[in-house]
Amino acid sequence: TGQARLNAILDNVVDAIITIDGTGRIQRWSPSAERIFGYSEAETLDQDVAMLMPEPDRSRHNGYLDRYHRTHEPRIIGSGREVMGRRKSGDLFPLDLSVSEARFGDEVLFTGVLRDATERKRVEGELLAAY
Numbered sequence: 021t022g023q024a025r026l027n028a029i030l031d032n033v034v035d036a037i038i039t040i041d042g043t044g045r046i047q048r049w050s051p052s053a054e055r056i057f058g059y060s061e062a063e064t065l066d067q068d069v070a071m072l073m074p075e076p077d078r079s080r081h082n083g084y085l086d087r088y089h090r091t092h093e094p095r096i097i098g099s100g101r102e103v104m105g106r107r108k109s110g111d112l113f114p115l116d117l118s119v120s121e122a123r124f125g126d127e128v129l130f131t132g133v134l135r136d137a138t139e140r141k142r143v144e145g146e147l148l149a150a151y
């Protein structure tokens with residue numbers, strides 16, 4: 021089916037794809053998200069996306085969502101940002117994050133595309149050091 025084909029494609033992209041509901045609860049967790057963060061789907065479904073980040077964002081992320089619902093003024097949506105992620109092991113790592121919004125009637129979902137930026141930053145550092 022079309023859905024099965026779409027799942028097969030999404031399961032094999034390198035970037036992590038994470039969908040949350042309007043309150044930040046994880047609704048979809050891709051295999052790449054498991055590779056990057058070390059958590060299985062069962063450990064993350066319906067959990068707060070804030071579990072994937074260190075302080076101070078961890079305590080503030082619900083407030084970020086509230087602010088967006090109130091103001092509809094995007095800060096990351098549509099532009100993206102480099103942020104810090106936190107793996108299950110507790111290790112922190114740089115992450116390139118982009119977020120988009122989808123509305124179905126009165127339901128709102130956010131989809132995040134996340135890439136571990138550790139390697140990109142290492143290469144950037146080497147390039148800078150070479151000049």
Ligand code: HEM
Nearest residue numbers: 038040072073077084088094095096097103104130131132
């Ligand atoms: C807003 C951090 C993951 C959805 C924000 C903001 C920060 C942040 C700092 C507020 C930006 C500002 O006010 O200037 C992080 C970190 C993440 C993470 C460190 C590491 C895992 C995610 C994921 C999603 C998501 C995976 C969606 C699936 C949102 C939404 C907003 C937001 C919807 C509000 C809209 C906006 O500010 O554009 N996040 N986030 N975040 N984040 Fe996250």
